Amino acid sequence: VSLTAGLALVVLGAVLLLDRTGTVDLTFSSLAPIAFAAVGAILLASGLSRGRRER
């Protein structure tokens, strides 16, 4: 979970860095899929790690 959350933060930070430097222009519509994908990845990782522990 820590690994996935860290990777998600790195990706989010990189996208925000690109926006702040003017390379891309973020809007709510473009940011929402990134945010949902990050949350989904963390939940997936959490579920997989729990399943592994239970086995």
Next chain:
Amino acid sequence: MNSTSDTPVTPQPPEPGPPAPRRFLRSSSDRVLGGVCGGLGRYFGIDSTLVRIAFIALALLGGTGLVIYAAALLLVPDDGENPPSPTSTRDRAIVAAAAIALTIAGFALGLFGGFGFGGALVPVAFIALAGLAVWWFVSGERPSGTPGDVARRALLGFGLLLACGALAAGSFFASGLGGGVVVAALVVTAGAGLVAAAFVGGARWLVLPALAIALPLAFVSAAGIDLKGGFGDRNERPATLAELHNSYRLGAGELVLDLRDLKLPAGDRRLKIGIGAGHALVLVPDDVCVASTASVGMGAVAVFDRDGAGIDVDWSDGRRAPAGTPRLVVDGDVGLGFLEIRHHDDGRFHDRGFRRDIASERNAACATTTASAKAPGASHG
């Protein structure tokens, strides 16, 4: 010889004293959060689910349930029958959601005055419960143990919440004032720290501060909030064309630009209005046609009898002025807030706040109209 001395004496059972008073203790076996409802159910001999339903109903009725629950959590000891089980990932997710919901609800109630029967105790209950939820999420320690333990966790959690709030506010203002690159670099660094922590252990606590700086930056970036240009209320009323600037910008607050004293010449006059967060009101003379475009991250645009509201609002209201008459071409840039163009200031915004009622005023000095707003909630009169 005393015959009685040889008789074996059988110990008599002690006299049954008065029954020990029942004590209300938080249950360590029947608990969802702190075992308050489980303890109450056991004390009164009723199903604890019914107690939970009653608490939720009371919480919705003005927050009284929250006050009672927080008080019980802080004052009633744990029965200590079962050691607390380790906090699972699922529990953490629930607790994180509860912490976020409590914080948002607390702020919303504070802002809009939603306190009911619980009165001023409701914010205290929110603080205590949000603090406990935050501490539970971060440390994995359930609200178990003595009232002192619970109070200590609530305080630590609330302190953490305050620290994260300060970080979030700092991130918001730093990003809005042009320091977004540094803040984004911090987010990347925190993310890299978490990746490293996955292999060497520790530093899981970085998630909370990293989110506290990442989320405001994401909001500022998505809404396009630019806080440069000052804060507060600003009133501009140019009396001559020489005093009229091509561009006006305010970081946060209310900008009122009153152009009604101006006699604009025939032809186009371009004007840029920028506001990071707040309200911009442009008042124009009755005989001036206004064409407008605007980009709004989150908020609304109202140009006379037309308006558009929502997120990512891309407003365009193309108008042509009859030959030989003036036309004001306004280009608005609003991060979070409301851009309004009107002939008269009727105090609508100041007195009643923003309401999406269509003004009776019309852009009557124009010849033809073409308006569009790419956002949900746009309407055209």
